[in-house]
Amino acid sequence: MSRARRFLKETGEMGDWEIEKGGDWYNVRLEFEDICKKAGLKCKVRPFDQYQGPYAKVEPYGKLWLAGTEGPEPEFYFEYYVGSQLQEYVGFKEDMIDFLKELKKSGFKLTSQIDRNGPDNDQD
Numbered sequence: 001m002s003r004a005r006r007f008l009k010e011t012g013e014m015g016d017w018e019i020e021k022g023g024d025w026y027n028v029r030l031e032f033e034d035i036c037k038k039a040g041l042k043c044k045v046r047p048f049d050q051y052q053g054p055y056a057k058v059e060p061y062g063k064l065w066l067a068g069t070e071g072p073e074p075e076f077y078f079e080y081y082v083g084s085q086l087q088e089y090v091g092f093k094e095d096m097i098d099f100l101k102e103l104k105k106s107g108f109k110l111t112s113q114i115d116r117n118g119p120d121n122d123q124d
Helices: 003-011 026-039 093-105
Strands: 042-049 053-059 062-068 075-082 085-092
Touching: 026 042, 026 053, 026 062, 026 093, 075 093, 085 093
Parallel strands: none
Antiparallel strands: 042 053, 053 062, 062 075, 075 085
16 A cells, blocks of 8 residues: 555545545445436546545536435435525435436526535635
């Protein structure tokens, strides 16, 4: 294991390799990409940390996270801003796809910080 990988594992940070094929979070990446594809949206999956997992930046709406895996199927969490107000939606995969399709159909466009750089200031 490289020194950089060892350091990231010890601090809980997530490296890009963990969402690539063979990585611990690769299946979550595939789920995010499938949700976005079925909703007719583009997304970019990014590493976050080893405890919460990665997230998908869904253009131009917000961020998709894994909410939980305790039940019979995983739940997903979507966050977006209307003005300066955080909005949230939690649902299973098919519910999330339907929600994102409706959001797209509504013509909703972000008007707050997440459309410029997001609360965590990511640039793409």
